[in-house]
Amino acid sequence: MLRDLSISLLLAAGLLTGCSWDEAGTEASATSAMSGTVPTIDQVVTAMGLDGVDSAMLTGTAWRIRNSFRQTLTASPPWPERDRISNWTQAVDLQVPAMFGSGDTFASNLFLEPPVAGTHTLNVPADSSRWSQQMEIWLTPWGFVKGALSSGAQGSRVEMDGVAYTKFSFQSPESITSPSGMRYTVNGYVNADNLVVRTETWVDDAFMGDLHVVGLFDEYMSYNGLMVPLVIEQQRAGGGVFGISISSAAANPTNLDELLPAPAVSGEDSGSPAAASTPTADLTQQIGEGAWLVTGGYVALVVEYADHLVVFESGQSEARGEQIIQQIREHISAKEIRFIVNSHPHSDHTAGLVPFMREGATLVTHANNVDFLDMALNTPRTLLGEEPLNAEVMGVAGVGVFEDASNRLELHSVPNLHTDGMLVAVLPVQGVMFEADFTLPQPGAEANPFVKTLARYVVENDVQFERYLAVHAANVPQTRADLVATITGE
Ligand SMILES: [Zn+2]
Known part of the structure; x- marks a missing residue:
């Protein structure tokens, strides 16, 4: 009933x-x-x-x-x-x-x-x-x-x-x-x-x-x-x-x-992870012609086109999203940020989207996330005392491509047991895959099932790249071979 x-x-x-x-x-x-x-x-x-x-x-x-x-x-x-x-x-x-x-x-x-x-x-x-x-x-x-x-x-x-x-x-x-x-x-x-x-x-x-x-x-x-x-x-x-x-x-x-035990903690949040203490420090790192990483938190990928930029991943908090935009403006380019791509809809990978919406960027996400993110980002913000974001949301199913004469970014749909709304970035010219949450296992350990899903996807679709770069940066260089090794012997 x-x-x-x-x-x-x-x-x-x-x-x-x-x-x-x-x-x-x-x-x-x-x-x-x-x-x-x-x-x-x-x-x-x-x-x-x-x-x-x-x-x-x-x-x-x-x-x-x-x-x-x-x-x-x-x-x-x-x-x-x-x-x-x-x-x-x-x-x-x-x-x-x-x-x-x-x-x-x-x-x-x-x-x-x-x-x-x-x-x-x-x-x-x-x-x-x-x-x-x-x-x-x-x-x-x-x-x-x-x-x-x-x-x-x-x-x-x-x-x-x-x-x-x-x-x-x-x-x-x-x-x-x-x-x-x-x-x-x-x-x-x-x-x-x-x-x-x-x-x-x-x-x-x-x-x-x-x-x-x-x-x-x-x-x-x-x-x-x-x-x-x-x-x-x-x-x-x-x-x-x-x-x-x-x-x-x-x-x-x-x-x-x-x-009703007396609470030992104050109950106040520690707040979002703070932006870097030295906001003018250069956190960008060029990874090839027209492509950069912004480090210092959840890593973002910036791809430059003739008259605009595409950013993949927005950071783990609103402050981090603002920091990524600031880093782009100070150290990469003044071009319009036309698209912000969301790797997947989990809270720690979407919190930084709000500043990009204020910037006027269009959100690109896996097609499975469009309804929810469109609803969330276009909900009134009266209690916060903020203007509506008027968010534009586009969905990608299969493979989406941003390409002009100067650059190419592929967005591959790789639904898995972590989320059914996952996009992975590939830069064929620079030889890079950039991903979130497909963290490779420690040497000798078994990969989790969704890392194997990505490895199989790469092999079956002959997706070619050399460097395997991550939103959650690894402390050692990783490659396509390291990813594929997680399913060898299957
Ligand atoms: Zn996640």
């Missing part, structure tokens, strides 16, 4: 077409079947069993998206690959507020190395003023109701897929605002039983803009009066990223202090 509901909600929200939620349209179209009584938030408090409840704890099993949001096999949702989290325990203090959850994982990584035991935590420290953390509390059904109650929210009728709901909205506390100075909005949707079935907010994200985060709740059950959805799912940008199957729950646990 929840699955059907969530799909219809997504359709109503226009997310499947990449549009933002057209709230006025949704409500305007819901003029019929609105005759039911609109409950007050107090009635919702009672229906949810939240009278006198200041905290709650729950246990069960959980799951998370494999490798984390934007590190998935496919760029666009759904992302079916998940890691199981056992022994999930979560406590929420609705008064402070604060929340802490943790459970055990046994998971592989992006490079398909053998799984290892680990811990997944969800920590909202008591002193956190960051919405990316705080929202985790307000998106729970109990946090949502408490937030709506304390702000005196009034319900309004909305209809989605022929079903009427009551919608309540409130704003983040005055002390918690976005970089543009806006308070964040939280919406919740209550069903005919006055139970919260869906919550949502938007959080500023340097890459995704106003990132839409949704909580979905199904199969409510009473635990001594506290109404608890046995199935919880959180979605980001339209795809499930985390979920819980609850097996027990309790209101006002007596051991709340033990369940």
Whole structure:
């Protein structure tokens, strides 16, 4: 039932077409079947069993998206690959507020190395003023109701897929605002039983803009009066990223202090990897006629044409993207950067795209990534206080070529187990392959499966080059022969 509901909600929200939620349209179209009584938030408090409840704890099993949001096999949702989290325990203090959850994982990584035991935590420290953390509390059904109650929210009728709901909205506390100075909005949707079935907010994200985060709740059950959805799912940008199957729950646990350990860390990010401390140092390295690398972080490849440049790979952060552009301007060329090519859609290989979009470059990516990157880069950036990027995105399937009389850059599609949206660069004139994440193994070690995929591709398609250069630079020179050696004897 929840699955059907969530799909219809997504359709109503226009997310499947990449549009933002057209709230006025949704409500305007819901003029019929609105005759039911609109409950007050107090009635919702009672229906949810939240009278006198200041905290709650729950246990069960959980799951998370494999490798984390934007590190998935496919760029666009759904992302079916998940890691199981056992022994999930979560406590929420609705008064402070604060929340802490943790459970055990046994998971592989992006490079398909053998799984290892680990811990997944969800920590909202008591002193956190960051919405990316705080929202985790307000998106729970109990946090949502408490937030709506304390702000005196009034319900309004909305209809989605022929079903009427009551919608309540409130704003983040005055002390918690976005970089543009806006308070964040939280919406919740209550069903005919006055139970919260869906919550949502938007959080500023340097890459995704106003990132839409949704909580979905199904199969409510009473635990001594506290109404608890046995199935919880959180979605980001339209795809499930985390979920819980609850097996027990309790209101006002007596051991709340033990369940909410004082956070040892400040909870503040260390921030993006900084640009080089000496911005005028020359980080460029010519690798042939009309071709350069920009080193000093994730390495970028710059290819020069008669009246423009093409850059392959944008860096691991916005600051690094800006640094690459600055390096190009100071040490390579003043020509227009007409195209920025993305090796693959993982977060650490796309974070630097934003400065290139501001520069007016067209993004070129594997065809499988076009929908997601177009949606992400053209999402409004109001919470960040930034102008829209108006990103242009082009897809490459098979082999794409940028060529004029002076230079030739080939983009080869090499889908693999790391990502189904991978492009690899080849410069036939300079004799170079430039790749991301196909890191060759240490001498004597076995290559991972996607390195072998690239080696087979090179052999089967007779792709010729001498030097094997990487976004993640190797500390020894590597060659085509080193790549092909990973599959010799097969
Ligand atoms: Zn990757």
